[in-house]
Amino acid sequence: MGSFGKRELLVISVLLMLMIVIGCSNDPASGEDKPDGNNDTDNVVYFDEIKIMAPTFETTAPPADNEWEQATEELTGKKVNMNWVPNVSYEDRMNVTLASNDIPEVMVITGKTPGFLNSAEAGAFWELTDYLDDYQYLGQYNEDILRNASVNGRVYGIYRERDVMRSTAIIRKDWLEHLGLDVPESVDELYDVLHAFTFDDPNNTGADDTHGLIIPTWYGSLDTLSIWFGAPNVWGVEDGTFVPAFETEAYREALDWTKHIVDQGLVNPDFTTLSPDDWNNAMFNGAGGVIIDTYSRAMQVNNLFVDEAGSDDSDQYYVEITGTLRAPNGEEYGHPTDGYAGFLAIPKTSVQTEEELHEILSFLDVLCSPEGINLLNHGIEGVNYQLDDEGYLVPLETEEAQALNPYTMEQISMFGDGMHRMKAEGELPQKRYQLMEDNGNYAVFNEAAPLVSEVYSTRGTQLDDIIEDARVQYIAGQIDESGWEAAVELWYSSGGQELVDELTQLYDEMN
Amino acid sequence: MKALLLQKANKQLPRKTFVEIVKQMWLRDKWLYVLLIPGVLYFLVFRYAPMYGIIIAFKNYVPYLGITESSWVGLDHFTAFFSSPDFLRLLGNTLWISFLSIAIAFPAPIFLAILLNEVRFALYKKFVQTCIYIPHFLSWTIVVGLTHLLFSINGGVIVEMVETIFGIRINFLAEPEWFRPMIILQGIWKGTGWGTIIFLAALANVSSEQYEAAIVDGAGRFRRIWHITLPAIRGTVVIMLILTMGNVLSTGFDQIFLMTNSLNRSVADVFDTYVYNVGITRGSYSYSTAVGLFKSIVGIILILTTDFIAKKVDKESGLF
Amino acid sequence: MSDMHKLHNTKPGRVFDLINVIFLAVAAIVTLLPFIYVVAGSFATESELARRAFFIIPETFTLEAYRYIFTSEAFIRSIVITIGVTAVGTAVQLFFTFTMAYPLAKRALRGRKLLINIVIFAMLFSGGMIPTFLVVQGLGLIDTYWALILPNAINPFNLIIIKNFFQNFSVELEESAKIDGASEIGIFWRIVLPLSKPIIATFALFYAVAIWNDFMSPLLYLNDSSKWTLQLLLRQVTISSDPNALGNLDPDYVPPAEGMKLAIIVIATLPIMMVYPFLQKHFAKGLLIGSVKG
Known part of the structure; x- marks a missing residue:
């Protein structure tokens, strides 16, 4: 009884075929009709309104036609129609939008995700490489970042600039002071701090209840450390061939250094399972005294201490930041970002001719x-902020400003000079700006940042996991040197060698 | 009974023309067919109309191009999936977790529902019912966070307790042999209370007279459970089991993803996390659809097989 | 009934009762505590949340998070929307499911097996996100609340279970009603449904919870952010710990305060959790089904 009879199968297959027919007619017609009457005159306006799709992180998405949006319309002389999408599943929403027949003129793309790459390769977006130089402000891009944000040298979007230098060690100031230690400037000095934090009772409890470094299951700290030791940033180039970072001497040195501090008990014992969500709390609670991550995290941890102390003295701070630490060989190497966070792309379905493209650009x-x-990032002068006599930005705290703040347009901000800066209030932010500037000279960039590899897009996650797991297992003492070698071998045979070859070839083609 | 006889009688009649059969069906059951209209329309429009999407398993689907324009790749995605060196390991891990959860987590709500049914103070019963179904509403992120709190090697309460009692320090979160027990345990904590609801609904149909009659006959507690409670929920248990079989290859994503780390990955990787890594993060809808299709085919075979066995055991049970 | 119990309150019976009560109490505490922590945490300060791993009474009590939520127009609006969509949606989905389940329970109905096969097939195979989106778009449902209700109007899993419940329904009862001249719809409406209260209550709960917790439908089908539901807001604040968002976060992203997250979790779960206790009274009223089986 309980199985498909012939009749059922027949009916279902007929239904399916029917649906295929219906479905195909449902597919979006490529290309909508555009009301673009007379093409030849110069003053033709193609778009009365520009529709922009962008992610939002706010819990309450900005309402249509709020003041901030209106100010943007006033500045650009164009009606703006923002389509805010919750950031969580932005990628899904992007793909659905591209599949539909209602495509915005400008789309924020959060990164070189496969969904974006597939569509870009299929010709979904304008290639902007040869256009940007024609514009006054768009032409002032940073060449390195533009290259990083490109797809094998082809520019499919205008990048959203981000700080390049973010990595630092974050250290509990009270512990340093209690033990009379200086802020470390090199990895060797960091070791001494970790050792003292573990064994010299930095919290003055008389008990052996502290550790030095806190590492969660997100192993960015280890990447930063390896770069501080002098390893390449993910990929290096030697004699025209790509070399994965983990194959270099410096990387192994960093790995053994880390294993050594783990063996000595200078690292939290649950580093194989500690959730990154609990990272800040572990430091705040005194489980450990050092974190290697970004300046933003330093601020977050500092805020926890501020919240507890209830003090509003802006010069009072609770964590020290170091910026880049010198390698044991005395050299300095910094861990930079790729300098951008996604980009703004222009779909060809909604913007069809070069003239239309010109209008959007x-x-x-x-x-x-x-x-x-300034408008996109800081809001309206006189409403959201004022400028003081020195030209520094002073945020306003009126009710009007606070109501408008969550409607920020910063998600569609790209790059540009002349951004107002806040006067660094307090020592910690000042120190941060100084370090960011100083460290910039030593940045080690990822040579493969612009390269989009076929092998990596199909097998990248597995390849990354092989090395990531082996690294953690090695540090935890579960595998020895031969185990590590075996993992590297596995990496090469699982597609790593093809990846190296492909990247090398792409690199040659691009230069 | 009458209806069944009628059906039998129909079969013995001489062959009729199609029109006559339709006419007879309509005359006898027209209101039943009228009732079916909204449901059938729903399935046609929202379930079957989109089903042409399954063909992207055989294409290299790019949303921008649409399904028609995307290129055919035949069985490429399937061969890539089956020939992946990880396939057997993924299959093994997936089946292990499914097997354990059917063997342990599936009966748990039945057991709990029976216990609740034995509680005589209505208010207490309601209170317990309301408490135990709360975890269903907490996300896996919260559940995994609490698990870390209790089982962390760095001061987790349960780790300390185990050490005091058994003298061994176990890293529950990292040791591969503890991965499956932890997953099942979390599943039981989160799902059991919610799972009892359906069985309690089935038990609501049992009249108290039946229990009273059994008591008069001198039946003890366990005989009452055995002869009244269990038969009352048997049909529901069987149908739930059959439907659960359809999901044997789906273990869910969030929980397993959040519990995976570098030390336990060898036992933690399952189809759902693998598809996420390869399919979704890599933007390949086609690949995930192909794996999904494979899972569905296995699911439907298992459902129909279980149904077949259930019918052999008890003619009245099962899907149809 | 109590006399009967007294009569047979044997010693092993009492031991069983005691163990049972204690076991259930433990179960209740183990499942309740974490939620109490979530509630307590939503009233606590940031530093306390960071310092204390687990607590059920905050040391310093703050209403900061709730003040923010309840002064935000968008929050109030999304609560109202979510309640409204859940209420209407549950009614609509119950209608679709029950009207289909009842005829499918009639073993003599022609075409029944075919339809059940179609349902089972749809339970396992689906066209996927994008084709479904295109259908919803084609019907003009984008940016309407119907898009959150109709595409999920029948859960095949629920349909099969309800159908099986109906299959156990007293045949004699229906036959006698038929002899009295009632039509099938009349029987369904006046006899079957009133006697199916526990089942209706159960599936009302299942559907209500599913609509309430639905995140994908509002994400895909609502462009207009003034129509956002609670789940979208909830996901927005818990984004940094969402596995789907890993590696996808803007480096400048600053996660919201922990207390705020917990407060929103409370707001987004408490109302739907209250549904069950209210439905529970219906669980004792269906008496007749099951007395005749098969």
Whole structure:
């Protein structure tokens, strides 16, 4: 009884075929009709309104036609129609939008995700490589970042600039002071601090209840350490061939250094399971005294101490930041980001001709002007902020400003000069800006950042996991040197060698 | 009974024309067919109309191009999946977790529902019911966070307790042999209370007269459970089991993903996390659809097989 | 009934009762405590949340998070929307499911097996996110609340279980009603449904919870952010610990305060958790089904 009879199968297959027919007619017609009447005159306006799809991190998405949006419209002379999408599943929403027949003129792309790459390769977006130089502000891009954000040298979007230098060690100031230690400047000095934090009772409890470094299951700390030791940033190039970082001497040195501090008990014993969500708390609670991560995390941890102390003295701070630490050989190497967080792309379905493209790019050009970039990031002068006599930005705290703040347009901000800066209030932020500037000279960039590899997009996660797992197992003492070698071998035979070859070839083609 | 006889009688009649059969069906059951209309429409429009999407398993689907324009790749995605060196390990891990959860987590709500049914103070019963179903509403992120709190090697309460009692320090979260027990334990904690609801609904149909009659006959507690409670929920248990079999290859993503780390990955990787890594993060809808299709085919075979066995054991049970 | 119990309150019976009560109490505490922590945490300060791993009474009591939530127009609006969509959606989905389940329970109905096969097939195979989106778009449902209700109007899993419940329904009862001249719809409406209260209550709960917790439908089908539901807001604040968002976060992203997250979790779960206790009274009222089986 309980199985498909012939009749059922027949009916289901007929249904399926019917659906295929219906479905195909459902597919979006490529290309909508555009009301673009007379093409030849110069003053033709193609878009009365520009629709922009962008992610939002706010719990309450900005309402349509709020003041901030209106100010943007006023500045650009274009009606703006923002389509805010919750960031969580932005990728899904992007793909659904591309599959539908309702495509915005500008789409924020959060990164070189496969969904984006597939569509870009299929010709979904304008290639902007040869256009940007024609515009006053868009033409002032940073060449390195533009290259990093490109797809094998082809530019499919205008990057959203981010700070390049972010990595630092974050150290509990009270512990340093209690033990009379200086802020470390090299990895060797860091070791001494970790040792003292573990064994010299930095919290003054008389008990052996502290550790030095806190590592969670997100192993960015180990990447930063290996770069401080002088390893390449993910990929290096030697004699024209790509070399994965983990194959270098410096990487192994960093690995053994880490294993050594783990063996000595200078690292939290649950480093194989500690959730990154509990990272800040572990430091705040005194489980350990050092974190290697970003300046933003330093601020977050500092805020926990501020919250507890209830003090509003802005010069009072609770964590020390170090920026880049010198390698044992005395050299300095910094761990940079790729310098961007996604980009703004222009779909060809909604923007069909070069003339139309020009109109959109002119619009984006205005957003990269000093007025534009300040408006998108800081809001309306006189409402959200004021400038003091020295030209520093002073945020306003009126009710009006606070109501408007969550409607920020910073998600569609690209790059540009002339951004107002806040006067660094307090020692910690000042120190941060100084370190960011100093460390910039020693940045070690990822040579493969612009390269998009076929092998990596199909097998990248497995390849990464092989090395990541072996690294943790090695540090935890579960595998020895031969186990590590075996993992590297496995990496090469699982597609790593093809990846090296492909990247080398792509690199040659691009240069 | 009458209806069944009627059906039998129909079969013995001489062959009728199609029109006559339709006419007879309509005359006898027209209101039943009218009732079916909204449901059938729903399935056609929202379930079957989109099903042409399954063909992307055989294509290299790019959303921008649409399904028609995307290129055919035949069985490439399937061969890539089956020939992956990890396939057997993934299959093994997936089946282990499914097997354990059917053997342990599936009966748990039945057991709990029976215990609740034995509680005589209505208010207490309601209170317990309300408490135990709360975990269903907490996300896996919270559940995994609490697990870390209790089982952390760095001061977790349970780790300390185990050490005091047994003298061994176990890293429950990292040791591969503890991965499956932890997953099942979390599943039981989160799902058991919610799972009892359906069985309690089935038990609501048992009249108290039946229990009273059994008591008069001198039946003890366990005989009452055995002869009244269990038969009352048997049909529901069987149907739930059959439907659960359809998901044998789906273990869920969030929980396993969050519990995986570098030390336990060898036992933690399952189809759902693998598809996420390869399919979704790599943006390949086609690949995930192909794996999904494989899972569905296995699922439907298992459902129909279980149904077949259930029918052999008890003619009245099962899907149809 | 109590006399009967007294009559047979044997010693092993009492031991069983005692163990049972204690076991259930432990189960209740183990499942309740974490939620109490979530509630307590939503009233605590950031530093306390960071310092104390687990607590059920906060040391310093703050209403900061709730003040923010309840002064935000968008929050109030999304609570109202979510309650409204859940209420209407549950009614609509119950209608679709029960009207289909009842005829499918009639073993003599022609075409029944075919339809059940179609349902089972749809339970396992689906066209996927994008084709479904295109259908919803084609029907003009984008940016309407119907898009959150209709695409999930029948859960095949629920349909099969309800159908099986109906299959056990007293045949004699229906036959006698038929002889009295009632039509099938009349029987369904006046006899079957009133006697199916526990089942209706159960599946009302299942559907209500599913709509309430649905995140994908509002994400895909609502462009207009003034129509957002609670789940979207909830995901927005818990984003940094969402496995789907890993590696996808803007480096400048600053996670919201922990207390705020917990407060939103409370707001987004408490109302739907209250549904069950209210439905429980219906669980004792269906008496007749099951007395005749098969």
